[in-house]
Amino acid sequence: MSSRSVRAARRKFVVLLGLTVVALLSGLPAPTVAALALTGLAVPVAVALAGGRPRDLLPSRPARRGGLGHTQEQGERFVT
Numbered sequence: 001m002s003s004r005s006v007r008a009a010r011r012k013f014v015v016l017l018g019l020t021v022v023a024l025l026s027g028l029p030a031p032t033v034a035a036l037a038l039t040g041l042a043v044p045v046a047v048a049l050a051g052g053r054p055r056d057l058l059p060s061r062p063a064r065r066g067g068l069g070h071t072q073e074q075g076e077r078f079v080t
Contacts, residue, residue, distance in 0.1 A: 001052035009047050010057050016040035 001009075020036040044054035 001047065001050055001056070005050070006047075006052060006056050009043055009052075013040060013043040013057050016043065 016036060017040045020033060020040055023033045023036055044057055047054050047057060
């Protein structure tokens with residue numbers, strides 16, 4: 001899956017989960033809440049079937065970098 005389609009799937013996943021929570025808290029009928037929840041849970045399944053990893057839908061942590069924007073190797077060279 002391309003990063004563009006992962007972003008689109010992530011956006012749909014978050015929106016559907018948010019709508020499910022809002023529907024649950026606002027007291028909408030159970031079939032409506034269930035339909036939203038099942039549709040939201042279908043997004044990771046669709047990502048897996050498309051060859052992606054459902055874990056890609058979770059927010060990613062930024063890469064850990066050395067101080068001052070240097071790579072690890074550069075940081076080791078600067079140490080005296």
